Amino acid sequence: MAALVTGTVILSSSGGASAAAGVPAFPAAAVETAAQTGTASFTAPGKTLKPGAKGAAVKVLQRRLKELGYDPGKIDGRYGGATMSAVWAFQKVNGLKPTSTVARRTWNALEAPRAPKVLVPRGKPTRAEVNLATQVMVLYVDGQVKLISHVSSGSGIPYCETANWQGKTQRFCGDARTPTGDYKTTWRRDGWHKSYLGQLYNPIFFNGGIAFHGALSVPLTPASHGCVRLPMHVAEVLPDLLGTAVPVHVRGKFVR
Known part of the structure; x- marks a missing residue:
């Protein structure tokens, strides 16, 4: 530093x-939800996930984060450090207390996400x-x-x-x-x-x-x-x- x-x-x-690939076209004059910006609809699997988790639900999480502009690292169905940092960023942008656990509130936000606050319109x-x-x-x-x-x-x-x-x-x-x-x-x-x-x-x-x-x-x-x-x-x-x-x-x- x-x-x-x-x-x-x-x-x-x-x-x-x-x-760089596969990220959304959120406009700089960002609006409140992804639905308003044209991002495809998303239905959350709802399974509670924590670091170390593996499987299809993790892969769904990773793909959704990447679609929204966050980088979860390799989309491999493994919940590691890269995915956790992307979850933190998403939670903070959406007004949630950052935690490594992906549960109901985070899944709900992933279904109707906010765009990040524009600091310099x-x-x-x-x-x-x-x-x-x-x-x-x-x-x-x-x-x-x-x-x-x-x-x-x-x-x-x-x-x-x-x-x-x-x-x-x-x-x-x-x-x-x-x-x-x-x-x-x-x-x-x-x-x-x-x-x-x-x-x-x-x-x-x-x-x-x-x-x-x-x-x-x-x-x-x-x-x-x-x-x-x-x-x-x-x-x-x-x-x-x-x-x-x-x-x-x-x-x-x-x-x-």
């Missing part, structure tokens, strides 16, 4: 099947929006929702850490904050990128040293030094969907 520090910007770390047709309040990132491409992902942003907890950087032992301090504002994507790296405070996977920078990047830990609460952590399978596909000089809008505030 990246963090802003007094006098400098430092970086830190944490840390498929592509969502007059934004460019292709842009990324980060909602810090819900810890969700939405990527719009040509005015359509292309990808919705669970994220973990800056924890807001001040830190000081010692790291070996450029052959020297240095101490870095910051407030672990992901600033709100309007930015644009800049440089990026493929694979693991070593930063001041660790490793970032497939980072795409948009505000100095602050980037979208894959992480091995993407909890439900903000936990990074400032970057926007993504599930690893989302970080695999995002570079092909999010180009350079694309607007990135960060809004909201997470309340613990």
Whole structure:
């Protein structure tokens, strides 16, 4: 993850099947339910699912999430971490308390889902929006929702850490904050990128040293030094969907 520090910007770390295909055409001026946006009707199997579950009902869940723009990873009928992160994102967008369990309320929402809240109604047709309040990132491409992902942003907890950087032992301090504002994507790296405070996977920078990047830990609460952590399978596909000089809008505030 990246963090802003007094006098400098430092970086830190944490840390498929592509969502580019088969996602819906939710308009940027999103309306309340998928039925209103033309998404095909869906009847939930209603079976309670938890991580580790296997079978046809899991595959139905995965296909529905992908249809709505969430990336559940490989559609294989296995409820693993990738599917869980997509469930979290869906639940948060639909006003449900995020939980790894898919039960009646989540199935009901999957039958009549909400589109994600538009943070910048007059934004460019292709842009990324980060909602810090819900810890969700939405990527719009040509005015359509292309990808919705669970994220973990800056924890807001001040830190000081010692790291070996450029052959020297240095101490870095910051407030672990992901600033709100309007930015644009800049440089990026493929694979693991070593930063001041660790490793970032497939980072795409948009505000100095602050980037979208894959992480091995993407909890439900903000936990990074400032970057926007993504599930690893989302970080695999995002570079092909999010180009350079694309607007990135960060809004909201997470309340613990």
